[in-house]
Amino acid sequence: AQSVTQLDSHVSVSEGTPVLLRCNYSSSYSPSLFWYVQHPNKGLQLLLKYTSAATLVKGINGFEAEFKKSETSFHLTKPSAHMSDAAEYFCVVRNSVGASKIIFGSGTRLSIRP
């Protein structure tokens, strides 16, 4: 069975400081992992994805994530937060066996303090 756990439901940082959004996963097979961002009243937009290539993945808007198999983690980071980063972030795992197996984390709301 596979699952995704986003360890923080809400993260608040000051503008200009680093962002860390944590995601742990479990999967019986080699997974594909994704981070999505959802701004208020909008659909979900892909930030980045890991599909068994480089373990450090760079995405849009300065975000990146590192796949750590030994820790079963895929944490999302950004060196310097911007006010426009305030949104909900979802970690997603897609099983490499069966196209229908897509599991969403419960989401982390990121707030940015001026």
Add this chain to the structure above:
Amino acid sequence: NAGVTQTPKFQVLKTGQSMTLQCAQDMNHEYMSWYRQDPGMGLRLIHYSVGAGITDQGEVPNGYNVSRSTTEDFPLRLLSAAPSQTSVYFCASSYRTDTGELFFGEGSRLTVL
């Protein structure tokens, strides 16, 4: 490039009414799916399809029907709306691979009175 298009964006229904949420994609994606998003519960899969003529249930299928007569369209039908179906609904599609990312529509906000 339209991507995934959902209609309507907003809808208010009375209990017992039926309606259809439309979803269309122009990317020739085999995989299409419907999610509902409720506060504190993340996204929950309602139904999905891996190709025309093939549909299957997700996590919360009760009260919803789907069909997939073409690759492009994947409508979601509420047979007899209930207040518990008040939610934001998202349609998403992808290539039928195990590594493809989902492309989402803008969402449909449904209120059932």
